Amino acid sequence: MPKDQGIGASTKRREDVRFLTGTGNYTDDINLHGQLYVHFLRSDVAHGKINSVDTSAASAMDGVVRIFTGADFEGIGGLPCGWQVTDRHGEPMKEPAHPVLAQGKVRHVGDPIAAVVAESVQAARDAAEAIEVDIEELPAAVDMKEAVKDGAPLVHDDIGTNLCYDWGFVEENKAATDEAFANAAHVTTLELKNNRLVANPMEPRVAVGDYNRANDESTLYTTSQNPHVIRLLMGAFVLGIPEHKLRVVAPDVGGGFGTKIFHYAEEAFCTFAARQLARPVKWTSTRSEAFMSDAHGRDHVTKIELALDADNNFTALRTETYANMGAYLSTFAPSVPTWLHGTLMAGNYKTPLIYVNVKAVFTNTVPVDAYRGAGRPEATFQIERVIDKAARELNVDPIALRRQNFITEFPYATPVAVEYDTGDYNATMNTLEEIADLSGFAARRAESEKRGMLRGLGVNCYIEACGIAPSNLVGQLGARAGLYESATVRVNATGGITVMTGSHSHGQGHETAFPQVISEMIGIPEEMVEIKHGDTANTPMGMGTYGSRSLAVGGSAMVRAAEKVINKAKKIAAHLLEAAEADIELKDGTFSVAGTDKSVAWGDVTLAAYVPHNYPLEDIEPGLEETAFYDPSNFTYPSGAYCCEVEVDPDTGKVTIESFAAADDFGNIVNPMIVSGQVHGGIAQGIGQALLENCAYDENGQLLSASYMDYAMPRASDVPFYQVDHSNGTPCTHNPLGVKGCGEAGAIGTPPAVINAIVDALRSGGHDHVYHIDMPASPSRVWAAMQK
Amino acid sequence: MSKVSMTVNGKAVSGDVKGNTLLVEFLREDLRLTGTHVGCDTSQCGACTIHVNGKSAKACTMFAAEADGADITTVEGMANADGSLSVIQQAFQDHHGLQCGFCTPGMVMTAAALLKENPKPTEAEVRHYLEGNICRCTGYHNIVKAIMAASGQDVSAIAAE
Numbered sequence: 001m002p003k004d005q006g007i008g009a010s011t012k013r014r015e016d017v018r019f020l021t022g023t024g025n026y027t028d029d030i031n032l033h034g035q036l037y038v039h040f041l042r043s044d045v046a047h048g049k050i051n052s053v054d055t056s057a058a059s060a061m062d063g064v065v066r067i068f069t070g071a072d073f074e075g076i077g078g079l080p081c082g083w084q085v086t087d088r089h090g091e092p093m094k095e096p097a098h099p100v101l102a103q104g105k106v107r108h109v110g111d112p113i114a115a116v117v118a119e120s121v122q123a124a125r126d127a128a129e130a131i132e133v134d135i136e137e138l139p140a141a142v143d144m145k146e147a148v149k150d151g152a153p154l155v156h157d158d159i160g161t162n163l164c165y166d167w168g169f170v171e172e173n174k175a176a177t178d179e180a181f182a183n184a185a186h187v188t189t190l191e192l193k194n195n196r197l198v199a200n201p202m203e204p205r206v207a208v209g210d211y212n213r214a215n216d217e218s219t220l221y222t223t224s225q226n227p228h229v230i231r232l233l234m235g236a237f238v239l240g241i242p243e244h245k246l247r248v249v250a251p252d253v254g255g256g257f258g259t260k261i262f263h264y265a266e267e268a269f270c271t272f273a274a275r276q277l278a279r280p281v282k283w284t285s286t287r288s289e290a291f292m293s294d295a296h297g298r299d300h301v302t303k304i305e306l307a308l309d310a311d312n313n314f315t316a317l318r319t320e321t322y323a324n325m326g327a328y329l330s331t332f333a334p335s336v337p338t339w340l341h342g343t344l345m346a347g348n349y350k351t352p353l354i355y356v357n358v359k360a361v362f363t364n365t366v367p368v369d370a371y372r373g374a375g376r377p378e379a380t381f382q383i384e385r386v387i388d389k390a391a392r393e394l395n396v397d398p399i400a401l402r403r404q405n406f407i408t409e410f411p412y413a414t415p416v417a418v419e420y421d422t423g424d425y426n427a428t429m430n431t432l433e434e435i436a437d438l439s440g441f442a443a444r445r446a447e448s449e450k451r452g453m454l455r456g457l458g459v460n461c462y463i464e465a466c467g468i469a470p471s472n473l474v475g476q477l478g479a480r481a482g483l484y485e486s487a488t489v490r491v492n493a494t495g496g497i498t499v500m501t502g503s504h505s506h507g508q509g510h511e512t513a514f515p516q517v518i519s520e521m522i523g524i525p526e527e528m529v530e531i532k533h534g535d536t537a538n539t540p541m542g543m544g545t546y547g548s549r550s551l552a553v554g555g556s557a558m559v560r561a562a563e564k565v566i567n568k569a570k571k572i573a574a575h576l577l578e579a580a581e582a583d584i585e586l587k588d589g590t591f592s593v594a595g596t597d598k599s600v601a602w603g604d605v606t607l608a609a610y611v612p613h614n615y616p617l618e619d620i621e622p623g624l625e626e627t628a629f630y631d632p633s634n635f636t637y638p639s640g641a642y643c644c645e646v647e648v649d650p651d652t653g654k655v656t657i658e659s660f661a662a663a664d665d666f667g668n669i670v671n672p673m674i675v676s677g678q679v680h681g682g683i684a685q686g687i688g689q690a691l692l693e694n695c696a697y698d699e700n701g702q703l704l705s706a707s708y709m710d711y712a713m714p715r716a717s718d719v720p721f722y723q724v725d726h727s728n729g730t731p732c733t734h735n736p737l738g739v740k741g742c743g744e745a746g747a748i749g750t751p752p753a754v755i756n757a758i759v760d761a762l763r764s765g766g767h768d769h770v771y772h773i774d775m776p777a778s779p780s781r782v783w784a785a786m787q788k
Numbered sequence: 789m790s791k792v793s794m795t796v797n798g799k800a801v802s803g804d805v806k807g808n809t810l811l812v813e814f815l816r817e818d819l820r821l822t823g824t825h826v827g828c829d830t831s832q833c834g835a836c837t838i839h840v841n842g843k844s845a846k847a848c849t850m851f852a853a854e855a856d857g858a859d860i861t862t863v864e865g866m867a868n869a870d871g872s873l874s875v876i877q878q879a880f881q882d883h884h885g886l887q888c889g890f891c892t893p894g895m896v897m898t899a900a901a902l903l904k905e906n907p908k909p910t911e912a913e914v915r916h917y918l919e920g921n922i923c924r925c926t927g928y929h930n931i932v933k934a935i936m937a938a939s940g941q942d943v944s945a946i947a948a949e
């Protein structure tokens with residue numbers, strides 16, 4: 001019997017009701033009394049020297065309140081970077097300034113030059129057109145490998161190079177790795193690109209700044225995944241507002257996928273301008289603006305080599321990657337190609353020697369930072385593609401080659417500095433073979449061929465590190481933040497519970513899933529528990545939601561706080577029942593004395609806590625409210641096996657996804673319905689990356705894909721129904737719920753499955769020279785691959 | 789400025805609009821009906837989908853003045869008279885057809901238009917009809933499933949949770 005409450009139940013989402021009836025409260029739905037509007041004048045060239053910005057005519061226009069330029073931000077902090085990477089030689093990365101509004105130079109299309117604040121959006125826009133900007137266009141650095149050559153145009157003149165860092169990992173393994181390659185029976189080499197993507201949450205970014213002169217308090221309403229992080233970064237590093245005078249609210253947020261983690265110039269601007277003008281200032285991004293101002297994702301160029309011995313055991317892996325940083329360092333950009341990528345290069349395999357080299361490069365493009373998966377999709381794509389190529393070169397079954405090299409004993413310390421606590425890669429592969437009906441593939445291929453179509457099957461595995469992250473570890477790795485999470489469990493007098501969490505829900509369903517956990521622990525209905533998140537005024541300092549961390553880290557904090565509450569409630573119950581505390585048991589919302597029929601209900605105990613007439617006041621305080629901060633002791637390691645079947649039209653190169661199956665190990669599951677939904681969404685984004693999406697620049701740094709006319713988002717008819725399974729959970733050993741996180745898996749595991757399948761299809765059509773196709777595998781690319 | 793009058797969710801409303809005021813701006817800013825969303829500026833995403841005289845339309849692609857005299861329904865007008873969720877809305881909740889909720893109003897309005905035209909659509913027909921509505925969260929699986937369920941079809945065989 002499926003449960004209908006608590007952990008493991010597919011409880012329907014309570015937040016759906018407001019979203020389905022149009023009563024959600026997204027940031028753009030907020031309008032404050034006396035509100036002004038800002039429009040940003042943005043650079044239309046990739047690189048240029050600002051000779052002058054003349055705002056005089058524009059300032060005189062109707063409705064214009066004030067126009068700000070870079071000069072207004074001199075002496076004010078720039079946007080900070082939250083992670084410092086140390087390079088191969090022990091030197092810190094290059095960290096250029098990132099002003100709120102451009103100063104001296106513009107460095108990418110979309111770089112804000114001036115901000116017009118006016119009584120209406122229209123007035124602000126009209127005035128922006130009247131600003132006279134004299135920019136001397138400079139040659140742009142666009143291609144990464146060109147950008148690091150001598151004589152290339154410099155994105156930041158003062159740092160004298162476009163190389164942000166040259167990172168080696170694990171540097172001490174380099175010589176041994178090279179030696180293993182020299183001794184290998186077979187080496188497979190693959191050069192590939194991980195295409196630049198734009199996260200594209202459907203809600204564009206919005207910021208509303210407000211200032212209350214009476215108490216000198218600023219409030220920022222913003223589309224953020226982590227309001228406390230924004231408060232800290234903006235307050236301490238940009239505007240110099242102490243945190244107790246700054247409130248950041250991220251109300252209903254329409255998707256994030258990483259791109260709403262970062263602190264953006266527009267947020268700082270609206271908060272700043274609201275103080276200057278003593279009126280609320282609102283900015284709503286258009287989609288076109290989003291394409292040139294939201295941090296982009298991926299954009300790696302890699303050469304990967306896999307060494308095998310004569311028995312096809314993996315003996316070493318070596319990579320060289322160029323990772324695009326864009327024009328400035330976005331909040332967590334340096335961590336993505338390094339600690340979120342290099343540490344995952346062991347994948348699911350017991351390769352003993354690994355060396356990863358990453359060169360991070362500044363270019364005259366929009367900053368690049370974490371996008372769903374962040375580093376792990378890049379790692380997975382490389383590993384799983386090179387294994388597939390090796391299997392084809394060696395003429396062995398790709399699944400058998402993987403199984404032969406699987407890690408099977410846990411805990412397992414990889415050569416890239418992480419320790420996997422649990423997993424069962426054969427179990428997920430077994431399930432995958434079943435749900436994807438691999439044994440029926442030959443018949444399906446024959447049927448496709450009868451219709452003149454090529455059919456291909458692609459299988460791959462993935463592992464990711466989630467539940468980010470142990471603070472002391474990430475501190476050593478360069479993080480300028482802790483990565484714990486917080487929760488306050490406030491029990492009300494009549495027994496209902498309000499949980500204030502530092503996690504943030506922007507589609508993940510925390511308002512439904514978190515109460516399931518509390519309900520399970522106390523034995524009260526889920527409806528008695530309410531979740532508050534997204535407002536620094538009423539939640540404890542938390543780090544927010546990304547890296548599939550909400551339940552693993554935020555949920556653990558909530559469990560710890562709830563345990564404290566239960567312990568205290570037991571003391572109260574013991575007093576009421578005149579029994580020893582050690583004999584008190586809590587089950588189904590009732591405290592009872594073990595071995596007796598004496599009991600007291602949850603609600604009576606909570607009432608006693610707030611009406612402490614008969615209460616052990618000498619031993620414990622009244623009230624029932626506890627806070628916990630949970631700092632994980634390790635990452636969690638979700639893993640799985642994915643399978644894609646495609647049909648390729650040999651005449652046009654068009655690829656159709658015929659079926660897609662995913663077998664995941666997420667550890668324990670709180671709400672299976674929500675977990676499946678997370679996987680579905682990730683798969684669609686992975687299919688999007690593999691077949692459709694591409695953020696393209698021309699050689700002058702002009703952004704070619706700046707709207708939905710040019711950037712192909714996956715639509716309903718681009719994808720099939722998916723088969724997903726998460727029955728093989730091996731519980732995480734180090735968090736109280738045994739959960740691992742499921743938010744990014746789909747986006748990580750999917751792209752190689754699609755490309756593996758396309759390569760398989762083409763080879764089945766006699767195109768034996770095809771080992772790889774770059775993403776997105778557009779019809780023209782696939783068709784061209786068949787022509788050689 | 790010109791005066792427009794229309795019926796929105798069964799109520800007569802009027803207001804003064806500029807010639808270039810979009811219908812979606814009038815709904816969101818003047819009437820404060822913020823259920824209708826804006827997800828793009830190229831008429832591609834469908835977050836703004838409403839019904840104009842019974843047919844689905846993108847409110848970002850019409851001027852408010854063009855809707856003078858029209859009968860408009862937005863997502864705020866889709867629940868049953870007693871406030872309970874309509875069959876389509878309920879199916880979206882039952883089948884987890886939404887995550888962040890941003891595309892959802894447009895999806896609900898498009899689904900309602902589809903089922904009016906085609907009461908028992910096939911999977912392919914649903915997917916085709918959703919061409920103008922982008923969802924970044926759900927991968928469409930549960931949206932398609934919810935719409936088929938709302939049409940009274942048995943969706944229990946559609947892949948597994």
Ligand code: FES
Nearest residue numbers: 827828833834848
């Ligand atoms: S907002 Fe109307 S189609 Fe995107």
Ligand code: FES
Nearest residue numbers: 887891923924925
């Ligand atoms: S539910 Fe988020 S875009 Fe569809």
